[in-house]
Amino acid sequence: xxxxxxxxxxxxxxxxxxxxxxxxxxxxxxxxxxxxxxxxxxxxxxxxxxxxxxxxxxxxxxxxxxxxxxxxxxxxxxxxxxxxxxxxxxxxxxxxxxxxxxxxxxxxxxxxxxxxxxxxxxxxxxxxxxxxxxxxxxxxxxxxxxxxxxxxxxxxxxxxxxxxxxxxxxxxxxxxxxxxxxxxxxxxxxxxxxxxxxxxxxxxxxxxxxxxxxxxxxxxxxxxxxxxxxxxxxxxxxxxxxxxxxxxxxxxxxxxxxxxxxxxxxxxxxxxxxxxxxxxxxxxxxxxxxxxxxxxxxxxxxxxxxxxxxxxxxxxxxxxxxxxxxxxxxxxxxxxxxxxxxxxxxxxxxxxxxxxxxxxx
Numbered sequence: 001x002x003x004x005x006x007x008x009x010x011x012x013x014x015x016x017x018x019x020x021x022x023x024x025x026x027x028x029x030x031x032x033x034x035x036x037x038x039x040x041x042x043x044x045x046x047x048x049x050x051x052x053x054x055x056x057x058x059x060x061x062x063x064x065x066x067x068x069x070x071x072x073x074x075x076x077x078x079x080x081x082x083x084x085x086x087x088x089x090x091x092x093x094x095x096x097x098x099x100x101x102x103x104x105x106x107x108x109x110x111x112x113x114x115x116x117x118x119x120x121x122x123x124x125x126x127x128x129x130x131x132x133x134x135x136x137x138x139x140x141x142x143x144x145x146x147x148x149x150x151x152x153x154x155x156x157x158x159x160x161x162x163x164x165x166x167x168x169x170x171x172x173x174x175x176x177x178x179x180x181x182x183x184x185x186x187x188x189x190x191x192x193x194x195x196x197x198x199x200x201x202x203x204x205x206x207x208x209x210x211x212x213x214x215x216x217x218x219x220x221x222x223x224x225x226x227x228x229x230x231x232x233x234x235x236x237x238x239x240x241x242x243x244x245x246x247x248x249x250x251x252x253x254x255x256x257x258x259x260x261x262x263x264x265x266x267x268x269x270x271x272x273x274x275x276x277x278x279x280x281x282x283x284x285x286x287x288x289x290x291x292x293x294x295x296x297x298x299x300x301x302x303x304x305x306x307x308x309x310x311x312x313x314x315x316x317x318x319x320x321x322x323x324x325x326x327x328x329x330x331x332x333x334x335x336x337x338x339x340x341x342x343x344x345x346x347x348x349x350x351x352x353x354x355x356x357x358x359x360x361x
Contacts (some may be wrong), residue, residue, distance in 0.1 A: 005126070009039050010353055012121050012130040014111075014298065016042035016102045017049025018069065019328030020136035021091065022102040022342030025070050030350055034101040041123060043141075047095055048088030050140035052319070054233045057166045057190055060086040069094050070339050111135075111324075112301035117356070119323060131356065132323045135299060136338075139292035147288055149267040153245045156271075157285040164254055164287065174282055175199070176273060178264075179289030180206045185244060185259060193260045199281050200317040201262045201273070208250065209243035228330065229313040232306025235294065235330030294329055316345040323353060 010032060013023050024040050028049045032038045046052060060066075061079025066087070068074050072094050077086045095102055107124040114120035114129050121128040135258040143162040151158075156173075159165075167190040175195045177188050180202035192198050209335055229235050244250065253259045265273035272282040296311065304311045304320045313325065326350065327341035 004324040006120070006129050007039075007126070008118075008129045009037060010130065010351060011038040011132045011134065012119075012128050013038060013040040013134045013136060014108045014121070015049075015136035015138060015328070016040050016044070016047065016091075016095070016100075016104065017051075017136060017138050017328065017336035017338075018067075019342055020049075020140070021069055021094055021100065022339045023134045023136060023327055024102075024342075025098055026343045026346035028098055028100070030346055034099055035311040039128060040100055041106045041108055041121075041128075042102050043107045045105050046088065047091040047102070048084065049091065050138055051087040051091075052084050053140060053162070054082070054084045055164045055166050056082045056084070058083050058186070062186070063087075067339060070343070072097060108137075108298045110298050110301050116353040124314075124348045132325070132352055134325045134327055134342075134345050134349070135296060135329070136327045137208055137295040137298070137341075139294055140326050141295040142293040143288075144291050144293050145288055150266070150270075151268045154268050154286065156283060158288065159285070160288045160290070161187070162292070167194045168193045170285060172196050174272075176201055176281065176283045176286045177289055178202070178286065179291065180204060180244075180261070181289065181291060182244060183291075184289035185250065185253070187287055188258055189253045190247060191287075192256075193255070198258065199262055199273075199283065200259060201264055203264045206259075206261060207243040208246040210246045210344070229310060231308060232310050232312035294326075296326070296329070299324065312339045314343050315348065317348055322348075325349065 011027060013020050020040060024034065027038045028034065044052060059080055059081045060077050063083050071167055074090045078306065103125065106258060108121060108124045109124065111133060112120050112122070116133055118129045119133055121130055121133065140162065143160040145160060164187060170191045171194045173195050174197045175191055176199045177184055177191070178201045184200070188198055188200055250259065262277070266276040268275050274280040302324065304318050304324065306312045313319065313326065313330065316325040316327055318326065325345035327345050328338045
């Protein structure tokens with residue numbers, strides 16, 4: 001049942017994944033009270049952010065670079081358990097420890113100009129009027145499906161990483177995996193023992209990085225993504241500019257021919273794919289491990305996009321509207337980056353709230 005009337009807060013946080021929970025933690029530390037001064041709205045059915053939707057075979061031990069939320073470490077986790085369970089339980093405990101009072105499931109449909117310089121946040125459970133907004137909606141809800149000639153004629157199964165059910169579903173099938181990122185390689189290595197045959201297709205040759213991914217390389221990757229969002233271009237993920245880690249499992253897969261890459265096909269046929277040079281493969285399934293796009297359609301009424309298609313950012317702040325902060329967007333689209341962005345956004349919002357007199361509730 002919807003609440004009646006428009007409720008007023010100083011800050012609304014949209015999304016309760018890593019970035020949203022980090023923002024909630026820092027808002028509390030800044031002296032704001034959950035439910036009175038700020039609200040966290042999440043459309044997912046339970047705690048866990050996008051992790052709750054990950055496939056069961058992605059165990060916690062396979063997770064690359066999961067960084068703890070601020071103020072509470074994740075310790076003693078069983079690496080053999082599904083990451084969706086481990087991280088879901090961790091996020092649940094985190095919300096309870098810090099009393100973040102996340103409201104869910106709540107769909108935020110739009111954010112638009114309100115009255116008296118405030119923002120109006122329209123949701124499936126009534127509207128909120130806020131002085132500032134932290135958008136922490138991530139990318140999981142916007143899987144990217146490329147379009148190729150003949151795609152609609154394919155008689156087999158097509159699915160995206162967002163709907164990946166696990167490797168057993170591909171038993172005895174010929175499978176094309178499209179995508180050169182971490183998900184594509186993980187899917188391939190899982191599916192290969194079950195499938196009759198696998199084919200790996202990528203737009204660019206994959207770059208495998210031997211050795212540890214050091215701090216300097218990390219800063220360089222983040223800087224490249226930051227430069228794009230400063231220019232108002234759609235962000236690339238940090239992972240897309242770091243390369244693929246060459247660990248023991250990847251080495252074995254390369255030796256076995258599982259990660260023998262093919263260039264992008266020219267078109268899809270009812271029974272497979274064809275390349276411009278005349279080669280072809282027969283397939284029963286195409287798995288699109290082609291990534292995601294930022295889920296920011298709720299901000300459309302504010303006209304924040306630049307001609308390049310992205311939102312121009314200064315740190316976490318939208319250049320076109322200093323009331324809007326995006327965390328988990330562009331350079332902060334990693335677990336450690338989301339933590340830092342949450343802290344930075346709250347610091348900036350604190351200055352905004354101090355500068356603008358509070359309106360009556």
